[in-house]
Amino acid sequence: MGNIISYDELIPISRPERDTSLVNEDETLKEIQTGVANFEEKLSLEKWVGDAMNDSLISWIKDFNLFHGLIINKNDEMVINKKIPVKFFEIPKITSNNRSYLKIIKPSTKLESTLVSNNIFSIKKLSTLPFIEDNDNNNEGYEGYNHVLVKCEKYEILLNTDNIKPTKEFEKAIEEALNSMKPLKALQDVFNEYGHLFPQRIILGRSLKSILPNLTLPNIDDVNDVNEIHELSKILDKLNISSLLTQKGRIIGRRDLHNWIRNTNNYLEIIEFDNIIPLYKILKTGHQEKIDDVLKNNYRIIMTGITDLTDLKNNNIENYKRINIGLSLESEDYEVFGLIITENNTKSEEIYVNFGLYDFDGFYAIIKKSKETSVDITKCFVLWMIVGNPSKLSVFSPKNRGIQVNYIKETVALQLDNSNYYKKIPFQGYKGHLFSVHAYCSHEPNINVQIIKPISNDSNSNKSIGSNNQKSHRDSLTDAVEVELRICVISTDYKNLKIDHKEEKTGVIYPLDVSISTEVNPEVII
Numbered sequence: 001m002g003n004i005i006s007y008d009e010l011i012p013i014s015r016p017e018r019d020t021s022l023v024n025e026d027e028t029l030k031e032i033q034t035g036v037a038n039f040e041e042k043l044s045l046e047k048w049v050g051d052a053m054n055d056s057l058i059s060w061i062k063d064f065n066l067f068h069g070l071i072i073n074k075n076d077e078m079v080i081n082k083k084i085p086v087k088f089f090e091i092p093k094i095t096s097n098n099r100s101y102l103k104i105i106k107p108s109t110k111l112e113s114t115l116v117s118n119n120i121f122s123i124k125k126l127s128t129l130p131f132i133e134d135n136d137n138n139n140e141g142y143e144g145y146n147h148v149l150v151k152c153e154k155y156e157i158l159l160n161t162d163n164i165k166p167t168k169e170f171e172k173a174i175e176e177a178l179n180s181m182k183p184l185k186a187l188q189d190v191f192n193e194y195g196h197l198f199p200q201r202i203i204l205g206r207s208l209k210s211i212l213p214n215l216t217l218p219n220i221d222d223v224n225d226v227n228e229i230h231e232l233s234k235i236l237d238k239l240n241i242s243s244l245l246t247q248k249g250r251i252i253g254r255r256d257l258h259n260w261i262r263n264t265n266n267y268l269e270i271i272e273f274d275n276i277i278p279l280y281k282i283l284k285t286g287h288q289e290k291i292d293d294v295l296k297n298n299y300r301i302i303m304t305g306i307t308d309l310t311d312l313k314n315n316n317i318e319n320y321k322r323i324n325i326g327l328s329l330e331s332e333d334y335e336v337f338g339l340i341i342t343e344n345n346t347k348s349e350e351i352y353v354n355f356g357l358y359d360f361d362g363f364y365a366i367i368k369k370s371k372e373t374s375v376d377i378t379k380c381f382v383l384w385m386i387v388g389n390p391s392k393l394s395v396f397s398p399k400n401r402g403i404q405v406n407y408i409k410e411t412v413a414l415q416l417d418n419s420n421y422y423k424k425i426p427f428q429g430y431k432g433h434l435f436s437v438h439a440y441c442s443h444e445p446n447i448n449v450q451i452i453k454p455i456s457n458d459s460n461s462n463k464s465i466g467s468n469n470q471k472s473h474r475d476s477l478t479d480a481v482e483v484e485l486r487i488c489v490i491s492t493d494y495k496n497l498k499i500d501h502k503e504e505k506t507g508v509i510y511p512l513d514v515s516i517s518t519e520v521n522p523e524v525i526i
Helices: 045-049 052-064 110-117 168-178 183-194 229-238 254-262 285-295 469-474
Strands: 070-072 078-080 086-088 093-105 145-158 164-166 197-213 243-245 251-253 269-278 300-308 318-324 334-341 351-356 362-369 381-388 405-415 420-424 433-440 450-452 480-490 496-498 509-511 523-525
Touching: 052 197, 070 197, 110 145, 145 269, 164 168, 168 183, 168 285, 183 285, 197 254, 229 254, 251 254, 300 318, 300 496, 318 381, 334 351, 334 362, 334 433, 334 480, 351 433, 362 381
Parallel strands: none
Antiparallel strands: 070 078, 086 164, 093 145, 145 197, 197 243, 197 269, 243 251, 300 381, 318 362, 334 381, 351 362, 405 480, 420 523, 433 480, 450 523, 496 509
């Protein structure tokens, strides 16, 4: 049976039958190549029917969904997705194999056994591939099985990534996911639709299998040519195998093996997926780099915000402000850094802020001001920044993803009978803007920290100064306690911090160059 592979010089059906004039050249439609709607350039007849294998490619594409992604679902089952993620502009390389063999595979895990059952033999662990949930962490009690495979290879199809590119729909879905506040979940949804994996090598042929318990088997080598039916029968006899199963579950007895092998060309099927890559590796380099960046397992700026303090009491020395971030995090394992901004958009040196009581929906800002200040706290704002691991929190704002963040912890021992304590911060290897420092102590949860720029290089570190009325309630505590400094340093490659969550604040960026540079070895007063 032949296939129509091309229509050319099409005319609208509205043109009168006898009208052969070309009123407008645009009226004659361009060539349409059936079955392969994703080709981007005209393919000549010679390319299409130069050999019988290329002539069969159209039907193979339809029958086997050759250019679709592969999905590994939560049950570790492989599914060929319905949406097409790629388009190609050159005919894939097809070679004839005519190779038949018997092979025994002994999977070591449940997952590997599932992959072998789905004609995937090169992947041993899914944890090396993103966006696939690896349910194979616990293999205790796994009693493996031996997979006896009889394979007749006929055609090898190679899908070179240089000859394919993502569809516009796939690229658009990826772009929207990357711009999401929850990019990991959005990307997961996209790949669940288009596929997790993409095979660059596909083998067509036929295969049979028999699964045996993981008992001691006779010492049997793989058979490289199952066309030798007598040799194959001897092996199956040693394994005590009287019949094998097709991929569709049909039973083939040993007496029928010869006819089954002879009919391979008439009943082709996919018998192996190989050279498998994550589907996102077919995307353009820019998208790949953005996805790799999202997948990094380190501290990043999760989101930022500016919250007004209009509801606080200006007469109070200490105020608590609940801040809801508007999104639900998937973990409480994060840190918050911040500072107070005056109504003139400058950093306040007389009002201090610390953060605590973190939960999935937000946190509290603990705000203290000195008694001497005349600043109206209700006209100020708190600028806050959540730092954490995107893979744990699920939220990851796109606005500041390029900013490198260094989160430093430093423990110091203090005598709490002293009101102030100077400490130089260790910044070896950390170059950038010192965004903020907060202190945490079990004996005194609300310790204020002020960052200062040294006047001279010979300033003495670890010196204490006289008592202050604000901290006089601690004078009786003379034993040293440990205080943990949590320090946030932002890369100098960026000049501004973009704001995600803002309330009645016109500015949407915060200039980082007003922060103290780590190059001047700043100190903090605790």
